[in-house]
Amino acid sequence: MRKSRLDAMAKQEVVEALIPPYRVDFLHPIDLVEEALIAYGYNKLGWEIPNVMTIGRVHPKEKFSKKVRLLMVGLGYQEILSYVMTSEKELFDKVLRPKKPIVKVANPVSKAFAVLRDSLMPGLLSFLSNNVHASYPQLVFEVGDVVVVDESQETKTRNERRVAAALADDVVSFERIQAHLDALLRNLGVKYGLERFEHPTLIKGRSAKVLYELKSGTIEAGYIGEVRPEVLEVLGLRCPVGVFEVNLDPLIGG
Known part of the structure; x- marks a missing residue:
């Protein structure tokens, strides 16, 4: 988080972050999760096919x-x-x-x-x-x-x-x-x-x-x-x- 210029602190299993006023893209807690994933790298995450009835394709x-x-x-x-x-x-x-x-x-x-x-x-x-x-x-x-x-x-x-x-x-x-x-x-x-x-x-x-x-x-x-x-x-x-x-x-x- 600090690499993203967020003043973050871990308290046991909870992470508290102070969002700078210029980061107007932060609206909800899930935005903090997205920021962490971007810093970590999406390509490092595993993948799986979603459990849905259809799979998207080009029309x-x-x-x-x-x-x-x-x-x-x-x-x-x-x-x-x-x-x-x-x-x-x-x-x-x-x-x-x-x-x-x-x-x-x-x-x-x-x-x-x-x-x-x-x-x-x-x-x-x-x-x-x-x-x-x-x-x-x-x-x-x-x-x-x-x-x-x-x-x-x-x-x-x-x-x-x-x-x-x-x-x-x-x-x-x-x-x-x-x-x-x-x-x-x-x-x-x-x-x-x-x-x-x-x-x-x-x-x-x-x-x-x-x-x-x-x-x-x-x-x-x-x-x-x-x-x-x-x-x-x-x-x-x-x-x-x-x-x-x-x-x-x-x-x-x-």
């Missing part, structure tokens, strides 16, 4: 998400982390998306955190907008949850784990961003197809719907395309941007 969703992150980094992308809570302005207005039912916070502290995101793409474009001073090309991605309205669920909402990527450079084409999506899905062992699709944020004729071809059938998974010049102007972006966003949930455990 399959997190394990799969880690694999996706490693693949995206291997493709030259940098991961970003943005808040699940955002604003309607960023989620809809800035990217020219029509408003739709979303989850709203009852008593938000700020308008900037008044709703829960239903897409990762607006957050990526906002990140690029805040980093126009950085050198190009800029390749960013995010793996995270979105919250969508689903009346069939008990909570009337559903979480989805998605991956989204954005590529900003002097020259960006549909083929270039599609090559990255192709590399990602092929390395995940996923067969997919593209179908003509119009998205309010993307250029007409340069966007497509992403379809997973699974054993259970073909399902819609997301979208890919080039961002409209009008959106780039609103966000103050100075070069073309290509994006894609797909749902990972159908692939987890499959």
Whole structure:
């Protein structure tokens, strides 16, 4: 205890210690036990498996998400982390998306955190907008949850784990961003197809719907395309941007 600068004294089987005023981390007697164990060394203690019914392990969703992150980094992308809570302005207005039912916070502290995101793409474009001073090309991605309205669920909402990527450079084409999506899905062992699709944020004729071809059938998974010049102007972006966003949930455990 004295090595930890605690004025300690042993009285038979009881140890009394005077805690310095700057050690605000001491709240209970068990904190003194922890301090002694740290000084002694946790590695010197024996170990045993706890007598419980289950043993902890990494959740399959997190394990799969880690694999996706490693693949995206291997493709030259940098991961970003943005808040699940955002604003309607960023989620809809800035990217020219029509408003739709979303989850709203009852008593938000700020308008900037008044709703829960239903897409990762607006957050990526906002990140690029805040980093126009950085050198190009800029390749960013995010793996995270979105919250969508689903009346069939008990909570009337559903979480989805998605991956989204954005590529900003002097020259960006549909083929270039599609090559990255192709590399990602092929390395995940996923067969997919593209179908003509119009998205309010993307250029007409340069966007497509992403379809997973699974054993259970073909399902819609997301979208890919080039961002409209009008959106780039609103966000103050100075070069073309290509994006894609797909749902990972159908692939987890499959």
